[in-house]
Structures are given as structure tokens and as C-alpha cells.
Amino acid sequence: MRLSQYFLPTLKETPSEAQIVSHRLMLRAGMIRQSSAGIYSWLPLGFRVMKKIEQIVREEQNAIGVHEMLMPTIQPADLWRQSGRYDSYGPEMLRITDRHDRDMLYGPTNEEQITEIFRDAVKSYRDLPQHLYHIQWKFRDEVRPRFGVMRGREFLMKDAYSFDLDFEAAKTTYNKQFVAYLKTFKRMGLTAIPMQAESGPIGGDMSHEFVILAVTGESEIACHRDFLDNDWLDNIDLEGDLQVVVNAFTDKYAATDERRDPEIEKTLGDDLVVARGIEVGHIFYFGKKYSETMGAVVTGPNGEDVTVEMGSYGIGVSRLVGGIIEASHDDDGIIWPQSVAPFQAGLINLKPGDSACDEACEALYQKLIDAGVDVLMDDRDARAGAKFADMDLIGLPWQVVVGPKGLKDGIVEVKNRATGERQEVTPEDAVKKLAG
């Protein structure tokens, strides 16, 4: 991509409404613009990151055999009357009336919708288990949206729903998602700690929040120090026995604020860490809560009616964009992990109009593309300082700087955004380095 032809409206100054670092950086880096409180437009750069995150989530869901589908954003109120949640959900639910005066709502979640689909289609235990997900926009009319996209009213979420015949099967499904979540967040360069959590208005017994640590985190958490000194985490074979992996994580103490246990914490002593975290995922087993109220029943092996066991598994996709920035930035801007970076590298032409620079950049640009490197070339007629500042701000993992001075010696500079390390190499070596 050529920056001269791209839409990247960066800001030198921070808009006054943005307080926390991810919100500030997302506005300054031209990733988002606010439409109204808690509702954002995603500009090209931000959209790319969100799509990268979405794709990682998708791949890990597909890998455990969950099937992708898509349910609507607008749902009929009657569906929610069946579960009783139309009345209990409260003002967080955005209620709409259509032209025929029918009660509708903008979905804050999709348990009712998926349960209706399931119960109308699945009648025999032979068709179990079923495990489905979609990645769709949700709306929750928060009283007080804040923190930019981390606590918006409109947000993109992956939510999966499982249907099993009995508790044992449901537990296995839960474990699959548990491990899939570990892999998903790890791929994004995050350390997400599974924590015992309240199951909230969705209800249920077995529930874990996946929390990433950040000083600006929204809530306090407590956990065993081991989660931070995470070399043992790297030694867990995520491909191994599910229950063993899940136990490895759940055996160590980790709890959200409302679930903390003073007794256990006393025994931990110096191993106790209290920190702030951002919830990026939440998995629930809630048994028959919806299957009972909505009649999701199959015929069992002995001809008896069996009310199915359900669970739901959410990941805040749009929230993760902000969450990753909270976990990975410095004074100059964002530092994207490779896997979610909007481009892998930035190519800075320090002197557009200079034929040596132009030719070297065009050649490098093409070679990088040919080598499969997603590159953003800053070919704007701007000053060097502005280009460096913008490139640091948008946080691409690598920067290749091409200027007249280096070119005299046949050299370009490769900078690692995360470490700040710079190397002077030939253009050929630069391509090798980035492609490798």
C-alpha cells in the first residue's frame, strides 16, 4: 500500500475526549473516529487490525470443530419473552419498534436466537453435540460508555453456543473452548489468564473470564504469581489431553474481584499478585437455563425427552484491538504484535523526488510484496521527522528507512519497532530479514 494513496488521518495532538492510552492512540493513529458515545467508525488501519484479530479467532474456533454462521443484529422481542429476558434485561437493551409497531431489539447477545434455531432443527440425541458460532455486532446501551472501543455500546463479538446431551459431554466442550481461548490469545501476543468469574445475568455454574493484565485495566484481579512469570505456561502442551491442560491452569489461584477468596489468598503469601485486568473473553456453562425455558429438547437413546446442556463462549473482538494496545505501546505509539499488525512493515522514502531514493524504494516495495510481506510505503512528500513519527505511532513491527545518505553506500536501515534496534543492511538483506 502506498501511503500517498491511503486514508490514514493521523493526529499530532490528542483529541480532548480521549483519556486512556489505547483510545488516544487509536484516534491519533487514524484507526477510528467516534460517531457518538460508545459508537465508532473503523477507518482502514483500524479495520485491518480488527480483521486480523477476527481471523485468528475464526481459525481457532474452526480448529475445534465449531461451525461459523451468522445471526441477525435485530431480533424480535417475542423470542426474548420466551426466555423471560425481555423483561429482566433492563435498559441496557436497545428496544426498537418497526413500522408495524412490532417490538424488536438490537441484540446484546444471541442465546435466544441460537436456541430457537437449534430446537426447531434438532430432535434426536444422535444429532448431538452441536457447536456453532458467529462474529457479529452487538449493542448494549451502557449507561456510561468509556475507554474508547474497550467499553463501547456497539461492539464486535465472537459468540459460540454449544448443545450437549449430558454434563460430561458439556464439560468436554467447555474444555475445548477453554484451550482454544488459550491458543487464540497466545497467537495475539497476549497472556490471558483464565479466572473464576461470576456468570452474570446469563447465569450458570462453570464460568471463566479470560483477562489480560494492564495498568489501565477496568477491574482488579488477584492471581498466583506464576501466571506472570509464565515460563511454565510455555511448557504446557496445548495439544495434549484437554483436562490436563485445563487443570494446569485452573489449579492455580486466579479470581476476578468479586470472586476473590481471602482464605486462599492468605495461604499464597508472596505468591499473591493483585493487579488490574481487561476481560477479553468469557466462557460459560449454563446447563439447561435456556433449553428449559425455550424447549430445546431431544429424544434420548431410550426414547425419553432430554433437555440439552448448553454453554456460550464469547470473545470481544473489537475490545481486543484496544486491549492489545493497552498491553503493547510506548511513548511514541503503538507496538503491534506481528500477528495482528495492520501491515508487517513500513517502508519510508526519506526523499521522494530523489531518483535514487525513488528507484530504491520502488524496487524494495515490489520485492517485499513478492516475498509476501504486507508493506506500507510512505511515499508522501513530507519531512523525515513527520514520517518517523507517524510510523512509530501506527506501530508496524518493522520499518525500512531509505535515504540518500545510506544509499550512497548501498545501505538501508531496518528498525524493529518493539526493541528500537536498528541495523544497516543492503536492500536484499532487508527483504530476507523481513520475509524470514
Next chain:
RNA sequence: CGGGGCGUGGCGCAGUCUGGUAGCGCACCUGCUUUGGGAGCAGGGGGUCGGAGGUUCAAAUCCUCUCGCCCCGACCA
């Protein structure tokens, strides 16, 4: 929803107390000079001060109402 703050050009702000029809920096346009970490000089365009009503000879400034946004708290992916 309780408490607090703020709305003045694209962004950041001053001016409001002590009314006299708008200013600064950045950004933008033109020209010249510059060119390896957000350039310099000169010239230029853009706002009627969130909105409505009121007081006054005169309102960004005073009064009333209203809308929006932000922060703390309660609540939440």
C-alpha cells in the same frame, strides 16, 4: 442513574468573572528557501462561539431551557 467538568475553524486552546459583533498554535492553500526525528519566511482561506429562547443600544461573554461529549462512582463483553 448520582456527583463533577467541558462544548469557540479539522485538532489543541485563549477570550466568558469585569457585555462593545473573535484570537493563538498546529493542520490546510500559494510562493520561495529548506530536507535523516513533526522546517523557515512571506502571503492566504476557513468559525459568528453546541442549539433555542430571553435581558440589552449591543451577547462567545448575563439569565432560562435544551442537546452533546468527557471524568469519578454504581453497572457491564
